[in-house]
């Protein structure tokens with residue numbers, strides 16, 4: 001499923017190309033996770049001002065209102081010259097003066113939601129509870145450590161919950177914990193300040209590296225220009241169960257936490 005780096009890579013791949021475009025027409029296909037919230041034709045005539053990101057949402061600012069786009073489990077956006085007719089899994093099209101933006105989403109857990117502003121109740125419902133952004137200055141190491149101290153759950157699940165910091169999903173949580181030398185099962189409250197600082201740094205490092213590598217294309221992720229990402233090729237532990245650790249050659253282990261796979265090196269990562 002697309003995580004924060006894939007969403008950011010998607011944003012970078014079309015934000016400047018679509019900025020300033022006028023919406024000529026819009027079309028929605030089968031229902032997505034949430035309804036659009038206005039008649040799709042009402043988007044025609046509006047101008048795209050730019051595209052921002054908050055957590056795993058893309059916020060497309062229009063001259064009137066904004067669209068919140070989420071890629072769900074299997075969504076991807078493409079932007080370019082108008083292609084053919086929409087395929088069976090293409091559930092939202094924005095035909096603009098600068099190209100066609102199309103959401104392809106076979107499993108339909110993605111969404112395109114219209115809001116009059118970020119203060120709109122629907123925007124607040126989707127964005128209001130999100131933790132701080134990991135790549136911004138608001139993600140402070142000391143605040144992060146104090147947040148960990150209050151939580152008894154295993155660190156991996158605390159990261160996935162997104163309350164202390166947003167957007168550290170399954171792949172990048174496993175990778176950041178490896179870099180920080182912390183077992184995914186370690187109780188968050190048990191982590192010392194020094195280790196919390198290492199983890200804070202590792203989270204930033206892993207996410208920035210993933211964005212630079214174009215994200216991870218584990219199944220079928222590609223950016224809005226159709227390019228794949230390469231981060232998965234350099235993953236230290238994620239999806240490498242049974243293979244030798246790239247640092248110490250011990251066998252990488254896989255366990256299940258909260259119905260999600262966690263990968264770790266039993267020698268490099270301490271409880």
Ligand SMILES: [Zn+2]
Pocket residue numbers: 245246247248249250265266267268269
């Ligand atoms: Zn190792």
